[in-house]
Amino acid sequence: xxxxxxxxxxxxxxxxxxxxxxxxxxxxxxxxxxxxxxxxxxxxxxxxxxxxxxxxxxxxxxxxxxxxxxxxxxxxxxxxxxxxxxxxxxxxxxxxxxxxxxxxxxxxxxxxxxxxxxxxxxxxxxxxxxxxxxxxxxxxxxxxxxxxxxxxxxxxxxxxxxxxxxxxxxxxxxxxxxxxxxxxxxxxxxxxxxxxxxxxxxxxxxxxxxxxxxxxxxxxxxxxxxxxxxxxxxxxxxxxxxxxx
Amino acid sequence: xxxxxxxxxxxxxxxxxxxxxxxxxxxxxxxxxxxxxxxxxxxxxxxxxxxxxxxxxxxxxxxxxxxxxxxxxxxxxxxxxxxxxxxxxxxxxxxxxxxxxxxxxxxxxxxxxxxxxxxxxxxxxxxxxxxxxxxxxxxxxxxxxxxxxxxxxxxxxxxxxxxxxxxxxxxxxxxxxxxxxxxxxxxxxxxxxxxxxxxxxxxxxxxxxxxxxxxxxxxxxxxxxxxxxxxxxxxxxxxxxxxxxxxxxxxxxxxxxxxxxxxxxxxxxxxxxxxxxxxxxxxxxxxxxxxxxxxxxxxxxxxxxxxxxxxxxxxxxxxx
Ligand SMILES: Cc1cc2nc3c(=O)[nH]c(=O)nc-3n(C[C@H](O)[C@H](O)[C@H](O)COP(=O)(O)OP(=O)(O)OC[C@H]3O[C@@H](n4cnc5c(N)ncnc54)[C@H](O)[C@@H]3O)c2cc1C
Numbered sequence: 001x002x003x004x005x006x007x008x009x010x011x012x013x014x015x016x017x018x019x020x021x022x023x024x025x026x027x028x029x030x031x032x033x034x035x036x037x038x039x040x041x042x043x044x045x046x047x048x049x050x051x052x053x054x055x056x057x058x059x060x061x062x063x064x065x066x067x068x069x070x071x072x073x074x075x076x077x078x079x080x081x082x083x084x085x086x087x088x089x090x091x092x093x094x095x096x097x098x099x100x101x102x103x104x105x106x107x108x109x110x111x112x113x114x115x116x117x118x119x120x121x122x123x124x125x126x127x128x129x130x131x132x133x134x135x136x137x138x139x140x141x142x143x144x145x146x147x148x149x150x151x152x153x154x155x156x157x158x159x160x161x162x163x164x165x166x167x168x169x170x171x172x173x174x175x176x177x178x179x180x181x182x183x184x185x186x187x188x189x190x191x192x193x194x195x196x197x198x199x200x201x202x203x204x205x206x207x208x209x210x211x212x213x214x215x216x217x218x219x220x221x222x223x224x225x226x227x228x229x230x231x232x233x234x235x236x237x238x239x240x241x242x243x244x245x
Numbered sequence: 246x247x248x249x250x251x252x253x254x255x256x257x258x259x260x261x262x263x264x265x266x267x268x269x270x271x272x273x274x275x276x277x278x279x280x281x282x283x284x285x286x287x288x289x290x291x292x293x294x295x296x297x298x299x300x301x302x303x304x305x306x307x308x309x310x311x312x313x314x315x316x317x318x319x320x321x322x323x324x325x326x327x328x329x330x331x332x333x334x335x336x337x338x339x340x341x342x343x344x345x346x347x348x349x350x351x352x353x354x355x356x357x358x359x360x361x362x363x364x365x366x367x368x369x370x371x372x373x374x375x376x377x378x379x380x381x382x383x384x385x386x387x388x389x390x391x392x393x394x395x396x397x398x399x400x401x402x403x404x405x406x407x408x409x410x411x412x413x414x415x416x417x418x419x420x421x422x423x424x425x426x427x428x429x430x431x432x433x434x435x436x437x438x439x440x441x442x443x444x445x446x447x448x449x450x451x452x453x454x455x456x457x458x459x460x461x462x463x464x465x466x467x468x469x470x471x472x473x474x475x476x477x478x479x480x481x482x483x484x485x486x487x488x489x490x491x492x493x494x495x496x497x498x499x500x501x502x503x504x505x506x507x508x509x510x511x512x513x514x515x516x517x518x519x520x521x522x523x524x525x526x527x528x529x530x531x532x533x534x535x536x537x538x539x540x541x542x543x544x545x546x547x548x549x550x551x552x553x554x555x556x557x558x559x560x561x562x563x564x565x
Contacts, residue, residue, distance in 0.1 A: 154343075
């Protein structure tokens with residue numbers, strides 16, 4: 001079995017967000033880049049499945065410019081066997097999915113994160129599945145291999161389910177898929193340098209949406225404080241002042 | 246030409262969010278001189294279906310086919326596509342929940358439509374068609390323009406109020422004609438959360454963090470939630486420790502919620518936590534540390550010990 005894990009390169013989650021060019025683009029000056037938190041969990045689960053046997057290789061793929069390579073190297077250091085970078089800026093979800101579709105054929109299981117923590121699109125995995133005409137399950141919080149099929153836990157609105165589904169499968173994963181993301185060990189970092197990182201040219205595809213501009217939320221009014229001894233007052237304020245109770 | 250809305254029912258009853266989606270679609274339809282078609286998949290009685298008309302659906306397509314009960318993503322997407330083509334829909338609207346996120350991307354590919362997820366309000370402009378959404382987990386907003394004739398939107402929860410209108414709806418059975426071989430999902434177990442307010446539906450949310458000290462200290466918060474008909478939430482370390490179930494974890498890597506009131510008890514207000522709750526209308530923070538970052542985001546605050554504050558709040562609510 002071959003697993004492909006989609007990797008999005010995103011700003012560290014503590015990054016202070018700023019924009020440039022009259023608020024038309026994200027200011028990446030001084031930003032630390034990380035593997036999208038859900039993709040990191042997906043990779044961790046892929047490693048666990050491989051260690052349990054039955055998985056031959058784990059490949060990671062990213063659509064991005066050369067600047068995203070350190071993030072792919074990190075994924076290799078965590079334990080992926082090889083990496084593919086499709087050499088194009090990630091324009092929109094459809095553009096990215098169309099690029100990934102070119103390299104994603106031939107895998108039995110594709111793991112995608114439920115969203116990227118930058119533009120919060122939650123779309124690439126589902127689009128990729130449709131382009132390839134693969135099965136997909138979203139909001140996956142657990143996955144195991146059962147022969148040619150997969151046993152999957154997924155969250156539904158107001159509950160959870162256990163299901164079986166055949167491959168090739170795109171599993172769009174969320175919290176619970178793995179407990180703690182794996183951190184690369186020194187040995188992994190050394191080995192990652194020698195692992196293959198293939199750069200593939202992009203295919204012709206058109207984005208379907210464009211960012212016009214960005215806005216920062218308006219500054220918040222100061223927090224109104226109530227004394228600890230007088231805590232009940234909060235209920236009155238919510239009722240009479242904020243009128244939400 | 247029409248606007249298609251994918252509605253969701255629970256054991257034959259529509260959720261409030263479906264009425265929100267229809268109200269939202271009706272407002273767009275009015276602006277564009279179009280009409281709203283609501284798609285309902287599952288066994289829903291006519292008088293329940295008819296309720297969609299109260300919020301502006303002109304036509305209701307009902308797919309009463311048990312095979313869809315497994316929520317097979319590929320099959321459901323094909324059904325929505327068939328309905329969109331049948332109605333020559335220019336806009337297809339889903340909720341930005343688990344099911345909407347699962348199906349909308351697939352539908353957008355077949356319809357060659359742009360997709361914007363988590364839209365917060367009515368379009369900013371109609372020509373060009375620009376919508377607003379949150380980015381960077383709530384730290385900023387983006388205006389996004391569609392370059393396509395057909396558009397797919399998922400609407401963020403609690404972002405549009407219900408608007409009732411005169412009901413002129415017609416109900417039609419619809420058969421999307423999907424072959425058995427498409428259905429690949431076989432569900433062996435379903436656990437529905439019962440007897441408590443669903444976090445995603447809750448208008449008031451009571452949330453606890455590491456400041457609650459142990460999993461055994463949640464009695465007061467549960468009582469408060471009961472009194473206020475509120476949902477329960479927690480910070481990530483709390484669910485990691487197993488003090489509370491994972492389904493209650495809110496934040497960047499958990500659920501994203503937007504209730505009217507979010508009560509944060511013993512939560513420091515880390516940026517990743519705020520990412521999941523910053524759209525709440527009112528945030529109330531209780532923390533013993535005056536420097537805790539949660540107070541920068543909160544609307545009301547108490548610097549104090551949760552153990553002293555919780556009983557007083559319970560008393561306050563009882564006196565209301
Ligand atoms: C990639 C990434 C993703 C993350 N995603 C999430 C996420 O989705 N959700 C999330 O919550 N976190 C997330 N985190 C973790 C986040 O950074 C914080 O560590 C976490 O939110 C802290 O939880 P807390 O506020 O409960 O605990 P703490 O930060 O330990 O805060 C406890 C607070 O309780 C107060 N306190 C203690 N005792 C009392 C008392 N008796 N009375 C009143 N107050 C008291 C303390 O003053 C303190 O402010 C993420 C982190 C990373 C790196």
